[in-house]
Amino acid sequence: MSEAPAETTSPETALLEIRGLQVAFGGFRAIDGVDLTVGRGELRFLIGPNGAGKTTLIDVITGLTRPTAGSVRFEGRDLAGRREHEIVRLGVGRTFQTSVVFEELTVLENLDLAASFRRPLWSLLRRGRGVSEEVAAALETIGLTPLAHSRAGVLSHGQRQWLEIGMLIVQRPRLLLLDEPVAGMASDERERTGELLTEIARDHTVIVVEHDMDFLRRYASQVTVLHEGKVLMEGSVDEVRADPHVQEIYLGRAREGAEDAVR
Amino acid sequence: MTAVEAPAEAPPVVRREPRRWQGPAAFAAVALLALVVAPLLLEPFRLGLLAKYLCYAIVALGIGLAWGQGGMLTLGQGVFFGLGGYAMGMYLKLHDAGGDLPDFMVWSGVEKLPALWTPFGNPVFALAMAVVVPVVVALLLGALVFRQRVRGAYFAILTQALAAALVILLVGQQGLTGGTNGLTNFFDFFGQDLAADETQRGLYLTVAVVLGVLYLGARQLVRSRFGRLLLAVRDGEDRVRFLGYNPATVKTLTFAVSAGMAGIAGALFVPVVGIISPALLGVVPSLELVVGVAVGGRFALAGALLGAVVMGYARTYFSEELPAAWLYLQGALFVLVMTLAPRGIAGLAAGLVRRRREAGT
Numbered sequence: 001m002s003e004a005p006a007e008t009t010s011p012e013t014a015l016l017e018i019r020g021l022q023v024a025f026g027g028f029r030a031i032d033g034v035d036l037t038v039g040r041g042e043l044r045f046l047i048g049p050n051g052a053g054k055t056t057l058i059d060v061i062t063g064l065t066r067p068t069a070g071s072v073r074f075e076g077r078d079l080a081g082r083r084e085h086e087i088v089r090l091g092v093g094r095t096f097q098t099s100v101v102f103e104e105l106t107v108l109e110n111l112d113l114a115a116s117f118r119r120p121l122w123s124l125l126r127r128g129r130g131v132s133e134e135v136a137a138a139l140e141t142i143g144l145t146p147l148a149h150s151r152a153g154v155l156s157h158g159q160r161q162w163l164e165i166g167m168l169i170v171q172r173p174r175l176l177l178l179d180e181p182v183a184g185m186a187s188d189e190r191e192r193t194g195e196l197l198t199e200i201a202r203d204h205t206v207i208v209v210e211h212d213m214d215f216l217r218r219y220a221s222q223v224t225v226l227h228e229g230k231v232l233m234e235g236s237v238d239e240v241r242a243d244p245h246v247q248e249i250y251l252g253r254a255r256e257g258a259e260d261a262v263r
Numbered sequence: 264m265t266a267v268e269a270p271a272e273a274p275p276v277v278r279r280e281p282r283r284w285q286g287p288a289a290f291a292a293v294a295l296l297a298l299v300v301a302p303l304l305l306e307p308f309r310l311g312l313l314a315k316y317l318c319y320a321i322v323a324l325g326i327g328l329a330w331g332q333g334g335m336l337t338l339g340q341g342v343f344f345g346l347g348g349y350a351m352g353m354y355l356k357l358h359d360a361g362g363d364l365p366d367f368m369v370w371s372g373v374e375k376l377p378a379l380w381t382p383f384g385n386p387v388f389a390l391a392m393a394v395v396v397p398v399v400v401a402l403l404l405g406a407l408v409f410r411q412r413v414r415g416a417y418f419a420i421l422t423q424a425l426a427a428a429l430v431i432l433l434v435g436q437q438g439l440t441g442g443t444n445g446l447t448n449f450f451d452f453f454g455q456d457l458a459a460d461e462t463q464r465g466l467y468l469t470v471a472v473v474l475g476v477l478y479l480g481a482r483q484l485v486r487s488r489f490g491r492l493l494l495a496v497r498d499g500e501d502r503v504r505f506l507g508y509n510p511a512t513v514k515t516l517t518f519a520v521s522a523g524m525a526g527i528a529g530a531l532f533v534p535v536v537g538i539i540s541p542a543l544l545g546v547v548p549s550l551e552l553v554v555g556v557a558v559g560g561r562f563a564l565a566g567a568l569l570g571a572v573v574m575g576y577a578r579t580y581f582s583e584e585l586p587a588a589w590l591y592l593q594g595a596l597f598v599l600v601m602t603l604a605p606r607g608i609a610g611l612a613a614g615l616v617r618r619r620r621e622a623g624t
Binding site: 062083084085088089093094096100102103104105109112113114116117118121124125126127167171 | 483484486487488489491492494495498499501502503504505506507508509512513516
C-alpha cells in the first residue's frame with residue numbers, strides 16, 4: 001500500500017491520502033512516517049495507546065498542526081499550508097475531545113451558525129429567524145429537538161458531544177473526523193453515540209479516533225492501529241484484535257482492563 | 264410600591280422572550296426623554312454637557328460592540344474619535360478662514376495651505392472623511408493584527424500605543440494640526456452661529472438622533488447571525504475556525520464598525536464642544552471611555568451607553584468638587600466593577616428584574 005505513489009491514485013477511490021507524514025515537536029517525533037489512505041464512504045477507526053499520535057494526525061489533517069514532512073491530500077488537493085477554516089471549506093470537519101460548543105448561544109443557534117458558513121458574510125446581517133430543514137433534521141438526528149431553545153451552556157457532557165456532531169453534519173463535510181467521541185460518557189450515552197455514528201457513516205466518510213476497545217468492537221469495521229507515531233497495522237476489527245503486536249502494546253500499557261480490551 | 268405591582272402583572276406566557284413590547288417601549292421612553300424633556304428642562308449649558316456625553320456614548324456603543332460582543336478590548340478608541348474630530352475641525356477652520364489661512368497656521372508661520380488641508384474645505388468631503396479615515400485605519404490595523412492572531416492584552420496594548428503615537432504625531436506637527444492646542448475657535452457652523460443657544464440645541468438634537476439610529480443599527484447587528492458569530496468568536500475563536508469562518512474577518516469588520524462610530528462621535532463632538540486637541544483623544548480619554556463602558560455594562564449595548572453618560576456626569580461633578588481625587592476614584596470604581604460586578608450596572612439591573620419576575624410568578 002505504501003508503495004503506491006500519490007499521483008496515480010484517483011480521487012474517486014481515495015478521499016484522503018497521507019504519505020510519509022512526519023510531525024516533530026522539538027526532538028520528539030509525534031508522527032514518524034505515516035501512510036494512510038481512506039476511501040470514499042469508509043468508516044475508519046484510528047486506535048492506539050496514549051501518545052501514539054492519533055490526535056496529532058487529526059490536527060495535521062485539519063490544519064491545526066504543520067507537518068515536518070510528507071503530504072496530506074484530500075480529493076487530490078494538498079492540505080499542507082492551508083488554514084483551518086479553508087480546510088473546513090474544502091469539506092473536512094472535525095470534533096474535539098473536549099467539546100467546545102458556544103455556551104451563550106442556544107442549541108439551535110449553534111447549529112444554525114455551523115450551517116451558515118457558506119453564505120456570504122453580508123447575508124449574515126439578516127435576522128435569520130426560521131429553522132432550515134437541514135438544521136431541523138440534524139436536531140432530530142442528534143436527539144436534541146426538545147432542547148433546541150436552551151442555551152448550550154446547560155447541556156450535559158454527552159449532549160454537548162452530540163451537538164458537536166450535529167454541528168459537523170450541518171456543515172455537510174465530505175470527511176468527518178471525530179476525536180474520541182465517547183470519552184467521558186456514561187454507558188447509555190455511549191450506546192446512543194454509537195447509533196448516531198452508524199447512522200452518520202451510512203452517507204459520510206468518517207474517521208473516528210478512539211481508544212475505547214469496547215466501543216471499537218461494537219461499531220468499527222476497518223481499523224488502523226497507530227503506535228509511537230507509526231502505523232502498526234491495518235485491518236478488520238477481528239484481525240486487529242487477534243494480532244499479537246496489538247495485544248502486546250495494549251497489554252503492556254494498561255494492565256487493568258486490558259483483558260477486557262482485547263477479548 | 265414594587266411589591267404591590269409585581270403580583271398584579273401576568274406571568275410571562277413565553278418564557279424565552281418575555282414581553283416583546285418592553286424593549287421598544289423603553290426605547291421610546293428614553294427617546295422622548297432625550298428629544299423632548301431634556302431640551303425643555305435643561306438650561307443651555309447643561310444641555311451642551313449632555314450633548315458632549317452623548318458623543319461619548321456613541322464611542323461607547325462602538326466599544327460595547329468591539330469589546331462586549333467581540334472580546335476586543337480596544338484602549339485606543341480615542342484615535343478614531345480624534346480622526347473624525349480633526350476631519351470636522353479642519354473643515355470648520357477653513358470655513359471660518361474664508362479663503363485665508365486658518366489662524367493657528369499664521370501664528371506658526373505657515374505661508375501656504377498644506378495640500379492635506381485643501382480638500383477639507385468641502386463639507387461633504389470632510390464629513391465623509393470623518394467616517395472613512397477611521398474605518399480604513401481600523402480595517403488596515405485589523406487585517407494586520409487579527410490575521411496574525413494577536414489578541415487579548417496584546418491587542419489592548421497595541422491600540423493604546425496607537426493612541427499615544429497619534430498624540431505625539433499631532434503635537435509634533437504644529438503647523439499642520441495646531442499642536443497641543445489642537446483646532447479651536449470655531450464660529451460658524453453651516454451658516455449658524457455656533458455660540459447661539461439655538462444652534463447648540465439643534466446640535467444636541469442631532470447628536471441624540473444619531474446616537475439613537477446607531478444604537479438601533481448596532482442592536483440589529485448584535486441580533487443577526489453575524490452578531491452570534493461575533494459572540495462565538497469572542498468565546499471560542501479557535502473553535503470558530505472549524506465552523507469554516509475566518510475569525511480575523513469577523514473581528515476586523517466589527518472593529519471597523521466601532522471605529523466608524525467613534526469617528527462620527529468625534530465629528531459631532533467638535534461643533535458641540537468647540538475644540539479638538541490631542542488631550543481629548545490620547546491614552547487617558549480612551550481609557551476613561553472603556554471604564555465607562557465597564558461600569559455601565561459592556562455586554563449590553565444600552566449598558567455601554569449608560570456608562571458613558573454616567574461617567575461623564577461623574578467626571579464633571581467630581582472634577583469640580585474634588586479634582587485631585589477623581590482619577591483615583593475612577594480607578595477604584597473600575598477595579599470594583601470588574602471584580603464585583605463584571606456585567607456592570609446593566610448586569611445588576613438585569614439580575615434585579617429577573618429576581619422580581621421570578622418572585623412574581
